[in-house]
Amino acid sequence: MLKIKDLHASVEGKPILNGINLEVKTGEVHAIMGPNGSGKSTLASVIAGKEEYEVTKGEIILENEDIEELSAEERAHNGIFLSFQYPIEIPGVSVTNFIKTAINETRKAKGLGDMPAKDMLKMIREKSELLEIDRKFLSRSLNEGFSGGEKKRNEVFQMAMLEPKLAILDETDSGLDIDALRIVANGVNKLKSKDNAVIVITHYQRLLEYIVPDVVHVLYEGRIVKSGGKELAHELEEKGYDWIKEEVNA
Amino acid sequence: MSKYTEDDLREELKTKEYEYGFYTDIKSETFPVGLNEDVVRAISMKKEEPQWMTDWRLEAFRVWQEMEEPEWANVHYEKPDFQNISYYSAPNSKPKYDSLDEVDPELLATFAKLGISLDEQKKLSGVAMDVVVDSVSVATTFKKTLGEKGIIFCPISEAIREYPELVKKYLGTIVPQKDNFYAALNAAVFSDGSFCYIPKGVKCPMELSTYFRINQAGTGQFERTLVIADEGSYVSYLEGCTAPSRDENQLHAAVVELIALDDAEIKYSTVQNWYPGNAEGKGGVFNFVTKRGLCEKNAKISWTQVETGSAVTWKYPSCILKGDNSIGEFYSIAVTNNYQQADTGTKMIHLGNNTKSTIISKGISAGKSHNSYRGLVQVSPRAQNARNFSQCDSLLMGNDCGAHTFPYIEVKNKTAQVEHEATTSKIGEDQLFYCNQRGIDTEKAIALIVNGFSKEVLNNLPMEFAVEAQKLLEISLEGSVG
Known part of the structure; x- marks a missing residue:
């Protein structure tokens, strides 16, 4: 599904990613862990196509297509979804209106007409039930006054509605209490299938108790320095990141 | 443009x-x-x-x-x-074109985006028209319905001839000749405008918008409008048009006077989309308007305006809350782009007891434009228990525009409650990236954000007009970011 080859990227001239190689196959869950400042969120933004990040070298290939030249919205239309670490607020625009716009814009890009209101309603009902979302929540302004948990749940709700091929969850666990974490993780698990893939970016191991990864990567100084199975996450939880740094610097 | x-x-x-x-x-x-x-x-x-x-x-x-x-x-x-x-x-000058093919295609594209019918497009761009059976019959039907209720709705020049007593009694009572420079100019030279009288206890059965739009697309340079709602009556009046007006007059100085007698209500909505000048700030209309309404006992006047056009806008629709328990409202969206300048707001003058006013102002600035809110809330010494709530929000796009707020509050009675809230925000890269990531391109994202920002005001417009106004906001800001 996703192939990243020798990816280098910088922001404002400062190199952040220094040669990432990553392959995520359909049906897989990959976790990317690493200490603060190792480039995890940058990697997510670069895959999603944020303009401020300049790719200086390397390739990002989604389903055999090099997406380097595509804009962020085109990448979204191609099935990339990023669950933001800090979802932004749009006052006066309801959750429903926002997701409706997102779905219809994506359909438009594919040459389809607007989704009929009836189908939209049905889908909203199904997905909100799946994620235990109160219907009232959907009429509120996007992320305005939302608690940390509500924001993340809203991100996963949008993911459910947009049905992406590749979902990147950027620090989805940050700011969540244990109950909210479980609801969000359950949601992601329900959406996971053999036809899509998930990249979980996290600092801590606790989210991975719920969303169990097939592969765990450790990112350090803009490179993947270690990959392994889910037991690697446990090891990191126990020992911290210092031993990785030592290994790299040795 | x-x-x-x-x-x-x-x-x-x-x-x-x-x-x-x-x-x-x-x-x-x-x-x-x-x-x-x-x-x-x-x-x-x-x-x-x-x-x-x-x-x-x-x-x-x-x-x-x-x-x-x-x-x-x-x-x-x-x-x-x-x-x-x-x-x-003369307002009914000769048609400028023989067919739509001769009209600037860009203008037609804008009409199409706004969803304006072909007949109206012709009317608005000054194309000679065959008799349009539809609009003529619609207008006639309206006239009949209004006539049955005793409602007078006609050009003010006609009212001066046909209803001199009414005009004499009210003209210039709210905006006197000497009120201000432009009002005086208007009083001296006004060419035409509208007159509307709603008799006692009558609820005007239709928005006066539709009629207005079909019949008065080509309005003059110095318009004068007088609306009188007699005791216990109601009227919703709509002025302007969402379609871009290529008016050749550079200077516009209109006067609008509203009189709401006891228990009457007037809802006055405006969409102003005059030529704002080109992207370099050349040309464009100067719009210097005086709008004021008087509320008698238990009366209510509500101004709603969507201002997207003109190079310079100078406009403060106001309410004199003379009667006890009267209510004044002002809902405004002012958009400035390129080199446009707007100085707009309202005056709420509380004279009666238990008078209430609400001000919701949304300013959107883009390009190199400047957008100012200027508002006065005045509570006279004898007005007991006056209440005001004001909210002024500014939205900035880019780094070269400006938003300014000049609230004046003069309270001379201790029982008054006056609240003022103001916010300034900017459409940020992060907001746009968030929308982009969900498959929404930047232009659409701006429209979404702006519409969300303006929602409280758009909600006060009559339904069909709100939809058009929403599209108008999108068009006015096209190409302003990115």
Whole structure:
């Protein structure tokens, strides 16, 4: 599904990613862990196509297509979804209106007409039930006054509605209490299938108790320095990141 | 946006100067440039006005001559030369084009985006029309329905002739001739406008919008509107049009007076989309408007405006809350892009007891434009328990525009409750990236954010108009980011 080859990227001239190689196959869950400042969120933004990040070298290939030249919205239309670490607020625009716009814009890009209101309603009902979302929540302004948990749940709700091929969850666990974490993780698990893939970016191991990864990567100084199975996450939880740094610097 | 530049305008004004001899040709369609008592008399004569009206105009003209153009607004422009303007031009001048094919395709594209019907497109762009059965019959039906209820709705020139008592009683009572420089000018030279009277206890059965839009697309330079809602009546009045108006007059100075007698309610909505000048800030309409309403006991006046056009806007629709328990409301969206300047807001004058006012102002600035809110909340010493809530929000796009807020609060009674809230925000890269990531392109994302920002005001517009206004906001801000 996703192939990243020798990816280098910088922001404002400062190199952040220094040669990432990553392959995520359909049906897989990959976790990317690493200490603060190792480039995890940058990697997510670069895959999603944020303009401020300049790719200086390397390739990002989604389903055999090099997406380097595509804009962020085109990448979204191609099935990339990023669950933001800090979802932004749009006052006066309801959750429903926002997701409706997102779905219809994506359909438009594919040459389809607007989704009929009836189908939209049905889908909203199904997905909100799946994620235990109160219907009232959907009429509120996007992320305005939302608690940390509500924001993340809203991100996963949008993911459910947009049905992406590749979902990147950027620090989805940050700011969540244990109950909210479980609801969000359950949601992601329900959406996971053999036809899509998930990249979980996290600092801590606790989210991975719920969303169990097939592969765990450790990112350090803009490179993947270690990959392994889910037991690697446990090891990191126990020992911290210092031993990785030592290994790299040795 | 337009090919019509200031130079074209100047050129045209120049040629008009020599087109007609003045005294010999009172029947001509356009007067020569310049303003003096003879011109004022000629306008009055042209309109077949009674002597009292001519005298009223002359009185205004004399006052105007003594007045100075105000300079306190936060706008900068080259002052018009008032002796270089023609003060009368017949509204039903000859069609400019024979078919839509001759009209600027960009203008037609904008019409299409706004969803304006072909017939209306023709009307708005000045194309000769065959008799449009639909609009004629619609208009006739309206007239009949209104007539049955005793509602008077006609050009003000007609009202001066047909209903002199009503006009005499109310004209200039809310905005006196000497109120301000532009109001005085308007009083002296107003060409036409609308008159509306709703009899006691009558609820006007329709938005006066539809009728207005079909019939009065080509309005004049100095409009004068007078709306009287008699005791216990209700009317919703809609002025303007979402379609871009390529008015050739650079200076517009309109006056609107609203009178809401006991227990009456007037809802007055405006969409203003006059030519804002080109992207370099050349040309465009100067819009200096005086709008004011008076509320008697238990009456309510609500102003809603969507201002997207004009190079310079100077406009403060106000309410005098004279009667006890009367209510004034002001809902405004002002958009400025490129080099546009807007200084707009409201005045809420609390005179009666238990009077209430609400001000919701949304300013959106893009390009190199400047957008100012200027508002006055005044509570007189005798007004017990007055309440005001004001909210002024500004949204900035890019780094070269400005948003300014000038709230004036004068409270002379201790029982008053006055609240003022203000916010300034900017459409950020992060907001846009978030939308982009969900498959929404930047242009659509801006429209979404702006509509969300303006929602409280859009919600106050009549339904069909709100949809058009929403599209208009999108079009006005096209290409302003990115």
